[in-house]
Amino acid sequence: MRALIYPEYGRLEVGEWPEPQAGAGEVLIEVAACGICGSELGSFAANSKRRTPPLVMGHEFAGRIAALGEGVSGLAVGQRVMVNALVHCGGCTLCRRGLTHLCRNRQVFGMNRQGAFAERVAVPAHVVYPLPDSVSPLQGSLVEPLGNGVHVMELVRGNDLETALVCGAGTIGLFCMQAARAAGAQRIAVTDTNDHRLGIAREIGADVTWNARRDDIVAAALAWTEGEGVSLAIDAVGAPESRRDSIRATRPGGDIVWIGLHENEATLTTYDIVLPEKRVIGSYGANDADLRRAIQLFAEGKIALDPWVQTFPLAEGDRVFLQMLRQELPAIKAVLVP
Structure with missing residues (x-):
């Protein structure tokens, strides 16, 4: 064959x-x-x-x-x-x-x-x-990569999803964005270093986008949320900079999910996590329920x-x-x- x-x-x-x-x-x-x-x-x-x-x-x-x-x-x-x-x-x-x-x-x-x-x-x-x-x-x-995004949202059940930040507008980032919207996220921001990808993110549902080469992501996220920080940050890049931004852009008591694996190392300031009681969660793959939910989202026409x-x-x-x-x-x- x-x-x-x-x-x-x-x-x-x-x-x-x-x-x-x-x-x-x-x-x-x-x-x-x-x-x-x-x-x-x-x-x-x-x-x-x-x-x-x-x-x-x-x-x-x-x-x-x-x-x-x-x-x-x-x-x-x-x-x-x-x-x-x-x-x-x-x-x-x-x-x-x-x-x-x-x-x-x-x-x-x-x-x-x-x-x-x-x-x-x-x-x-x-x-x-x-x-x-x-x-x-x-x-x-x-269904499989969308299932990864569905799995991220299952890991943060209980988050109010008032605001969400997705770092990275590649395949996983765009599926995370759409899974977040389907789960009830009210406002979603997406970051990337590529303007073409950011344009697509806006076209299929992002409320706002920032270019990580030009914009201060943390400052932009804080201004967007009136100083609060986002309820949920998803790092679909996995670079030290995106990991740092995902933590610092999140409000106290918020959730940070790391799904990107571009680089293994990350420099963290533990004060940024411990004192504001932020939760950092790793996410890998999709389980049976995630895949079935992903199939359902496609069947319902909710994924672009x-x-x-x-x-x-x-x-x-x-x-x-x-x-x-x-x-x-x-x-x-x-x-x-x-």
Whole structure:
């Protein structure tokens, strides 16, 4: 079958890859759409050991069931589905607590399993989610990253959501912004260093945007909230500066969620957290309830993908991947279609 192959560090090519088979407890998916994730772009650019070639990447995907493996029930050939990127074991202590997205033995498509930049992929049946007719294959492929935004909002249940700040207008930032609005956020500010992305954020729902290269984000947030600080700050960048801004722009007693992982280090002033009793929460992935809620949000028409998501043929995947790395495309999100 045809696939976008990562044959060695620093190189991508479209070529032939062995045909997958559905083993016991698995289903074979005919891929309809697969998004290019920022983590894949970053891993490729850095020759990261997290994704070791030869490999087919791709973990944000939807398609149709082409075959059922032995012992699979409750699913049918021809059914339209999306697939959770994280394969949990179901038996570890975290899985038994319901924290399947934090499974100690988790596998990730396109890292330690064949990914979906391909015509077909075999997946465990327990990570497959049927899609309603009202959700398109493109939307289905983006349930997983939207689920990340839904998960952020689940972590801050109880926050009044009077004001929210989202640092970063990439894919995760824009989905966090829309998930926050769907959860009841009254006013939302978005920051980025790219004016094109900020324009898109305003077009799809941000009340105000600030450019982090030109604007003092903390001062702007305080002025916007009449000196209070925001109720919720979400850092979808993960740089030391955005982490610092997310803390200092938040009001006493407010919530800060870090979902971005651009850099590992952060310089913190603990007085900024302890004395005003702010809560800093890490967020990773999406659990079962988050994914089901993300599907529902798409079905209800509450999530905008235009004009920031663009589809491309899988056959052009190597070119598109490199153009995304060099930021040569107007799209914020690229999705490959076999």
